[in-house]
Amino acid sequence: VVGDGWFGWSDPAVRSAFQRLLPLTLGLIPWSIATGLAMRAYGLSEGEAVAMNLFVYAATAQLGALPLIVAKAPLSVVWLTAAVLNLRFVIYSAAIAPVFRGERWFRRALASYWLVDVLFIALGPLLLAEKDPKRRWTIFSLAGLWCWGLWQVFGLVGIFAAAWLPVDWPLTFMGTIALLVLLVPLVRESAMRVTAAASAVVAVLAHDLPMKTGVIAAVLCGLLAGGIWRSWQKRRLPDEERPDGN
Amino acid sequence: MGIEEWGLLPLFALLFFATWLTRGAFLLGGEQFQLPEQWQLWLRYAPSAALGALIAPELLLAHGHLVFKAELLAALAVALTLWRWRNPWAPFAVGMVVLLIGRSLLGR
Numbered sequence: 001v002v003g004d005g006w007f008g009w010s011d012p013a014v015r016s017a018f019q020r021l022l023p024l025t026l027g028l029i030p031w032s033i034a035t036g037l038a039m040r041a042y043g044l045s046e047g048e049a050v051a052m053n054l055f056v057y058a059a060t061a062q063l064g065a066l067p068l069i070v071a072k073a074p075l076s077v078v079w080l081t082a083a084v085l086n087l088r089f090v091i092y093s094a095a096i097a098p099v100f101r102g103e104r105w106f107r108r109a110l111a112s113y114w115l116v117d118v119l120f121i122a123l124g125p126l127l128l129a130e131k132d133p134k135r136r137w138t139i140f141s142l143a144g145l146w147c148w149g150l151w152q153v154f155g156l157v158g159i160f161a162a163a164w165l166p167v168d169w170p171l172t173f174m175g176t177i178a179l180l181v182l183l184v185p186l187v188r189e190s191a192m193r194v195t196a197a198a199s200a201v202v203a204v205l206a207h208d209l210p211m212k213t214g215v216i217a218a219v220l221c222g223l224l225a226g227g228i229w230r231s232w233q234k235r236r237l238p239d240e241e242r243p244d245g246n
Numbered sequence: 247m248g249i250e251e252w253g254l255l256p257l258f259a260l261l262f263f264a265t266w267l268t269r270g271a272f273l274l275g276g277e278q279f280q281l282p283e284q285w286q287l288w289l290r291y292a293p294s295a296a297l298g299a300l301i302a303p304e305l306l307l308a309h310g311h312l313v314f315k316a317e318l319l320a321a322l323a324v325a326l327t328l329w330r331w332r333n334p335w336a337p338f339a340v341g342m343v344v345l346l347i348g349r350s351l352l353g354r
Binding site for chain 1 (some may be wrong): 254255257258259260261264265266268269270272273274284286287288289290291292294295296298299300301303305307310312316318320324325328329335342345346
């Protein structure tokens, strides 16, 4: 960005946004290492693991797809599962869209690739409040590049560290732990608990459905159960938001 | 594990669209569009449903049968860690340690 110093670094607003992002992105490091280890543990070659990190660049979708790929689930089931795991981003996308209004398509396409949880959570409100479109893009692209670089570099650490760890270590469990890290904060809400529990029960009961379609059945049953729970709760306490935690 | 080398790159290229299109849902089109509330709700629940479906068989099933596994103990330890401890490394370290100890105790 010419005239703005290196990547707009002379702009105090850019610097303070980055300082806000920095500590939160440290949480990406164990995740990316775990994902790298898990990809190798599921039998991907180093090159394939690097390719998956570059192409898919979404820990949850990657870790969710791996057991299905190994189980030789059909492409449609793998694809749908990855997409469903990424559906939260549709909400982020809708919320952050005003930030990129009037930007060129290439920038919006790049922003779509770079949008990750931590970036949205840490900088979403700040970016939406920023009036200057040039500064908005500087802040977003710097943050996007940082998260992406961090993910790729520590992904490589995991991918190549896998060879140094004992072969009989059940490293695929690193992937399961990463998914748990994502699930546990979600199920603080009771309707989410019902959703996750119902889909878990159906997934276990339906595990031997052909071509891993049990996963899709479980997701649909979970959503149905969560929806029923929520409407039942609303009917019971119509006026107030129910205090959670039972 | 029997993964064909050539088979995965096209798959990853297709998975690129699964993640890029969900993230870009409201960016790639460019026009302003409000997501209906019912949809937002539904989209918010979908990850819990998918995560439940992916995690449960890993914790409860071995070769298609319900068994008591070290994975279940490790998952409980991870949940406890997440509840008590903010450190981003802790769940991975605790989970793997409990899994390895549990496996040696359960003799698998």
